[in-house]
Amino acid sequence: MTDVLPDARAARPPEPATDRALRRAGRRGRASDRYPLPVVARVTLSDVARQAGVSLATASRALNGSSNRTVQPALRERVVAAAAELRYAPDANAQAMARGATTSVGLVVHDIADPYFSTIAAAVTRAADRVGLHVTLASTQNEADREIELVALMQRLRARAVIVAGGRLADPDREERLRAALLDLQAGGASVALVGQPLDGVDSVVIDNAGGARDLALALWGLGYRRAAILGGPTDRLTAQNRRDGFVTAWAGAGGRIDPADVVHGAFTWEGGAEAMTTLLRTRPRPEVVFAANDVMALGALSAARALGVRVPEDVAVAGFDDIATLRDVVPGLTTVRIPLDEAGEAAAELALTPRGDEVRATEIRTEVVLRDSTPPRG
Amino acid sequence: MTDVLPDARAARPPEPATDRALRRAGRRGRASDRYPLPVVARVTLSDVARQAGVSLATASRALNGSSNRTVQPALRERVVAAAAELRYAPDANAQAMARGATTSVGLVVHDIADPYFSTIAAAVTRAADRVGLHVTLASTQNEADREIELVALMQRLRARAVIVAGGRLADPDREERLRAALLDLQAGGASVALVGQPLDGVDSVVIDNAGGARDLALALWGLGYRRAAILGGPTDRLTAQNRRDGFVTAWAGAGGRIDPADVVHGAFTWEGGAEAMTTLLRTRPRPEVVFAANDVMALGALSAARALGVRVPEDVAVAGFDDIATLRDVVPGLTTVRIPLDEAGEAAAELALTPRGDEVRATEIRTEVVLRDSTPPRG
DNA sequence: TTGTAGGCGTTATCAG
DNA sequence: CTGATAACGCCTACAA
Numbered sequence: 143m144t145d146v147l148p149d150a151r152a153a154r155p156p157e158p159a160t161d162r163a164l165r166r167a168g169r170r171g172r173a174s175d176r177y178p179l180p181v182v183a184r185v186t187l188s189d190v191a192r193q194a195g196v197s198l199a200t201a202s203r204a205l206n207g208s209s210n211r212t213v214q215p216a217l218r219e220r221v222v223a224a225a226a227e228l229r230y231a232p233d234a235n236a237q238a239m240a241r242g243a244t245t246s247v248g249l250v251v252h253d254i255a256d257p258y259f260s261t262i263a264a265a266v267t268r269a270a271d272r273v274g275l276h277v278t279l280a281s282t283q284n285e286a287d288r289e290i291e292l293v294a295l296m297q298r299l300r301a302r303a304v305i306v307a308g309g310r311l312a313d314p315d316r317e318e319r320l321r322a323a324l325l326d327l328q329a330g331g332a333s334v335a336l337v338g339q340p341l342d343g344v345d346s347v348v349i350d351n352a353g354g355a356r357d358l359a360l361a362l363w364g365l366g367y368r369r370a371a372i373l374g375g376p377t378d379r380l381t382a383q384n385r386r387d388g389f390v391t392a393w394a395g396a397g398g399r400i401d402p403a404d405v406v407h408g409a410f411t412w413e414g415g416a417e418a419m420t421t422l423l424r425t426r427p428r429p430e431v432v433f434a435a436n437d438v439m440a441l442g443a444l445s446a447a448r449a450l451g452v453r454v455p456e457d458v459a460v461a462g463f464d465d466i467a468t469l470r471d472v473v474p475g476l477t478t479v480r481i482p483l484d485e486a487g488e489a490a491a492e493l494a495l496t497p498r499g500d501e502v503r504a505t506e507i508r509t510e511v512v513l514r515d516s517t518p519p520r521g
Numbered sequence: 522m523t524d525v526l527p528d529a530r531a532a533r534p535p536e537p538a539t540d541r542a543l544r545r546a547g548r549r550g551r552a553s554d555r556y557p558l559p560v561v562a563r564v565t566l567s568d569v570a571r572q573a574g575v576s577l578a579t580a581s582r583a584l585n586g587s588s589n590r591t592v593q594p595a596l597r598e599r600v601v602a603a604a605a606e607l608r609y610a611p612d613a614n615a616q617a618m619a620r621g622a623t624t625s626v627g628l629v630v631h632d633i634a635d636p637y638f639s640t641i642a643a644a645v646t647r648a649a650d651r652v653g654l655h656v657t658l659a660s661t662q663n664e665a666d667r668e669i670e671l672v673a674l675m676q677r678l679r680a681r682a683v684i685v686a687g688g689r690l691a692d693p694d695r696e697e698r699l700r701a702a703l704l705d706l707q708a709g710g711a712s713v714a715l716v717g718q719p720l721d722g723v724d725s726v727v728i729d730n731a732g733g734a735r736d737l738a739l740a741l742w743g744l745g746y747r748r749a750a751i752l753g754g755p756t757d758r759l760t761a762q763n764r765r766d767g768f769v770t771a772w773a774g775a776g777g778r779i780d781p782a783d784v785v786h787g788a789f790t791w792e793g794g795a796e797a798m799t800t801l802l803r804t805r806p807r808p809e810v811v812f813a814a815n816d817v818m819a820l821g822a823l824s825a826a827r828a829l830g831v832r833v834p835e836d837v838a839v840a841g842f843d844d845i846a847t848l849r850d851v852v853p854g855l856t857t858v859r860i861p862l863d864e865a866g867e868a869a870a871e872l873a874l875t876p877r878g879d880e881v882r883a884t885e886i887r888t889e890v891v892l893r894d895s896t897p898p899r900g
Numbered sequence: 901t902t903g904t905a906g907g908c909g910t911t912a913t914c915a916g
Numbered sequence: 917c918t919g920a921t922a923a924c925g926c927c928t929a930c931a932a
Contacts, residue, residue, distance in 0.1 A: 565909055577909095585911080611909085611910075615909035615910045616910055616911075619911040
């Protein structure tokens with residue numbers, strides 16, 4: 143009665159995965175293991191193969207079958223059943239090693255809570271999803287030096303594509319180090335895309351910050367504003383610099399003048415905007431209009447103004463930059479410069495997920511002034 | 522003259538990594554390889570060891586040295602120098618395999634562009650960062666079934682901890698499958714934490730949605746509102762359900778009444794809120810106050826109201842839920858229920874990154890009503 | 901079609 | 917203190 147055992151191979155001694163797991167658990171933890179994993183039995187492909195009574199190779203082909211899928215339906219079913227029964231989940235790290243490629247897309251941002259970055263992140267996630275990749279998120283927490291570290295992290299992770307959404311720095315030394323890290327990444331076979339300003343040798347989605355700021359300045363001038371001040375964002379961020387300069391230059395071109403003292407710098411955050419606005423309102427003659435280098439700063443500025451009893455827009459008009467989605471429908475609306483961030487994110491993903499030739503590619507993203515109630519026409 | 526070669530081992534035939542890389546590049550790509558990697562030479566620890574004239578083991582100890590760091594300074598320096606020269610970056614996947622543990626924290630959200638989730642994500646990222654881990658982000662794009670898939674993804678990735686921020690579903694079948702997936706994860710040694718509602722057998726950060734909605738209802742009642750309607754969010758999301766029910770129950774308790782017909786459902790998105798508000802304003806007697814199940818919907822509702830020529834708060838008052846940061850300082854402010862999302866995210870990370878005993882843990886997050894201008898006292 | 905065996909890059913055990 | 921060498925889990929020529 144051989145039918146008791148459907149297959150002779152099934153009679154092999156069980157030798158369950160638990161042994162291996164226990165062995166492993168016995169290892170001494172590393173110093174960096176602040177959070178040791180408990181003792182667990184991980185089921186491997188070998189377990190599945192044994193349970194199904196087939197070789198490792200067959201199990202592999204049946205489950206994660208490569209292009210030439212050549213496993214008899216009957217066997218395949220047995221394997222699939224065994225996998226299900228054992229609740230087998232392939233180890234992506236092992237697969238990455240064996241295949242020589244991960245399925246991970248790295249995304250480096252400054253602050254994921256900032257709508258600017260979270261909008262980009264959503265687009266990148268969507269795009270990665272479409273092609274069966276997943277995203278590894280890293281945030282600099284607004285510390286310039288961390289950007290390079292995080293790019294290096296992505297290299298260690300062997301991310302297949304890396305998108306750096308941060309925007310370049312005004313510091314040439316740091317820039318060079320970042321560039322070196324990105325080139326290493328590319329040398330390692332990853333494709334890289336930047337969002338913001340371009341950088342030599344790397345694909346990028348270029349956002350026309352200067353142009354947007356210029357257009358905004360002209361629009362405000364056209365509305366009748368003459369005395370402007372700027373909440374200028376961080377001094378070391380090129381994005382902020384471009385917006386400031388674009389605005390100042392256009393203002394001057396129109397016949398106005400913005401004194402350097404009327405440019406107050408601060409972090410690209412709510413707090414940064416609030417502080418800068420407070421400084422501005424306390425120490426200088428009140429301007430007619432304040433241009434904040436991004437919407438989040440503009441929000442902080444609104445709050446600061448209110449705290450000081452200064453009404454917007456009656457006492458001072460305020461404009462921002464980015465047109466973050468959550469602010470589009472509040473009343474009174476915030477005048478700003480719209481960046482189609484979804485497009486930017488998609489474009490970055492497109493660049494990063496598409497093989498490139500020899501030439502460095504750049505996708506341009508146009509900006510558009512959106513006038514709302516925070517900057518009414520000025521008699 | 523042996524001093525030409527500093528070390529006899531250095532005389533080994535070079536046999537550079539390039540060969541290996543080229544060999545690998547020759548492999549046929551898999552069907553799923555929509556984006557094949559170019560031919561590249563990845564430098565490995567062996568290359569570093571050879572270059573430094575030491576064994577693989579020594580190189581490993583010198584660079585990624587485990588607890589018992591026992592390598593002579595001289596050798597260590599040689600290795601470090603070689604690594605720098607070769608621009609060596611350890612392969613995290615290989616390390617994960619060898620060490621039996623990754624450094625990855627999985628985070629599952631519905632939509633990273635939603636401030637609710639991006640705020641949580643920021644907190645989780647910060648917490649992970651503090652302990653030297655990185656986060657892998659996955660987004661369901663608001664598709665209920667994807668949540669389970671993504672949990673499975675995290676298992677394949679061997680995430681060391683997984684945080685599911687989605688909020689439970691009203692569908693018991695799906696819930697059971699999700700629970701099974703989470704238990705698998707835990708069985709695999711990962712720790713798991715939920716944000717929103719609890720689930721049997723899994724740690725969770727519980728947000729008091731019903732209580733918040735109740736408090737809001739009572740506050741609005743106290744302001745003099747008597748006819749209320751609800752933009753109820755998705756019917757299959759427990760978070761939405763709890764908020765709706767909490768509001769309705771409290772309203773009834775106060776002596777009011779909300780007809781089921783006055784609860785219009787929609788997605789937890791801007792569009793969902795806009796559509797639901799439009800339906801509400803078009804097809805029913807206008808309520809005095811509209812409670813949107815979250816702030817993002819409330820925003821959509823504001824926009825819809827304006828589009829229909831209905832003024833807020835003069836013609837209809839509006840309240841939301843979440844108190845997302847970007848909305849805190851707009852004028853007129855949106856009445857809402859504040860959830861300390863940073864705290865929730867931190868708490869989730871704390872649960873997920875901290876070894877737990879046998880008991881299932883639950884951290885409670887309190888909510889707080891924030892009355893603003895969108896719901897002025899009603900004569 | 902299926903199985904055997906070698907390799908992916910690193911860590912860790914165990915002798916020297 | 918250092919060096920072979922065996923895992924880790926999986927994939928894939930190559931052989932059967």
